[in-house]
Amino acid sequence: MSLPSAAELREDTIAGRRSTTETVRQAIVRAHEVHAGRDGLNIFAWSDDDDARAHAVAASDALRDGNGGGLAGVPVAIKDNIATTTLPTTCGSRILEGYVSPYEATVVTKLRESGAIPFGKTNMDEFAMGSSTEHSAYGPTRNPIAPDRVPGGSSGGSAAAVAAGIVRVALGSETGGSVRQPAAFCGVVGVKATYGRVSRYGLVAFASSLDHVGVFGATVDDAARGLRVVAGHDPRDSTSVDSPVPDFHRAGERPLAGLVIGRPLEYFPESLDGRIRALCDAALQRMRGLGAEVRDVSLPNTALAIPVYYIVAPAEASANLSRFDGVRYGRRVVGDGLRGMYEATRSGGFGAEVTRRILLGTYVLSAGYYDAYYRKAQRVRTLIADDFTRVFNSGVDVLFTPTTPTTAFPIGAISDPFEMYMSDIFTATANLAGVPAMSQPIGRLDGLPVGGQFMARHFDEMTMFRAAYGLERSLGAEAQA
Ligand code: GLN
Secondary structure (H helix, E strand, O other), X not given: OOOOOHHHHHHHHHOOOOOHHHHHHHHHHHHHHOOOOOOOOOOEEEOOHHHHHHHHHHHHHHHHOOOOOOOOOOEEEEEOOEOOOOOOOOOOOOOOOOOOOOOOOHHHHHHHHOOOXXXXXXXXOHHHOOOOOOOOOOOOOOEOOEOOEOOOOOOHHHHHHHHOOOOOEEEEEEOOOOOHHHHHHHOOEEEEOOOOOEOOOOEOOOOOOOOEEEEEEOOHHHHHHHHHHHEOOOOXXXXXXXXXXXXXXXXXXXXXXXXXXXXXHHHOOOXXXXXXXXXXXXXXXXXXXXXXXXXEEOOOOHHHHXXXXXXXXXXXXXXXXXXXXXXOOOOOOOOOHHHHHHHHHHHHHOOHHHHHXXXXXXXXXXXXOHHHHHHHHHHHHHHHHHHHHXXXXXXXXXXXXXXXXXXXXXXXXXXXXXXXXXXXXXXXHHHHHOOOEEEEEEEEEOXXXXXXXXXXXXXXXXXXXXXXXXXXXXXXXXHHO
């Protein structure tokens, strides 16, 4: 039996009809049923039934003290790059093996304060670099819908935890699409808010100007409620914005009539799989039927997003990851002298993809190349952001696009890093521009989920959710058919 929705869990828990320990027991049973462990779907990098039970007791104590927040009694799985103090935080990496953070991420504190129950640390591509959760030091995660396929990445474990019915809400992180892309591959909802809306304090940095904490939900409402709880100003994150957080879960109360939806032609190229295009156009047709207006628009610099992303992200990563040196965190490998220790620790601790990014980032930031690559990439990044401003200023409220160019691919099928990078072709733009974006299921191809993406103006998550609720309601069971 799967868990009731976040709203139902909350209501029943607060009314005293359901205990948090019973809820957690069900989640544990479900995790065993679907073989979430290492030799099965491998959804969790770290999990501990006793830890989950202890959090359930703490949540019920908080409730008794009158703290019945937005996720009261709701178990939430947490990506392994978000700091927790009772389970390890290892970013799917060998280099952080055994590391338990002395402090907690703000988003986790907010979860606990709302009465939510932290439930395990989910598997991920090492340091969130990847699109398949195959680059984890702890082995690949399998897609619960089709276990021979990847769940997407880098937050593949969190997407899989929701798709497998273990939890209704999970936290992930996004730098270029790592919540939306796995949400699309696993047939769940994935959202990242405006840059600055959710605190990054305690999220292990990959590329700070692009990083976001994101939220997965089994439905739009689960995701909206999850985001409502973790969003908000945090003085401990200097990029966090002090702006009131609306009730995202009420966005569905407004109908779609009058909404202007942009269909950007660059996200529907000739080369796009005709069946994915057809599912997107069918979704747009439904929204038209609900009274929305659909306009063709253009974001001309879209094709530059992947090249720009793969300069900016590795550049920032090479700086951020310098702290993993065998002295300050995690594992140390003894070598010949201090330099030998650094070399042995870093070569033994980082996997191939992370090493590739550090080399690339160091190269584009080096003296002779800084202007040619990094500075130029930053300029083009501005052009990409300007594209969004222009369309939104022209009266378009939300954009609708496919989330990914393909459905989930078989484990081991993509060995060329560049081909893997193309998974984010429709998602990286929102991170570069900092606009809110989300993916939700819009149908299936050969049994595999397809995601549709909404993007909106900075801090206008409400309009994005309004569109998402409307589409979800209209699609009904067809979203998963
Ligand atoms: N797949 C992209 C990458 O490998 C995005 C990852 C992410 O969003 N964290 O960098």
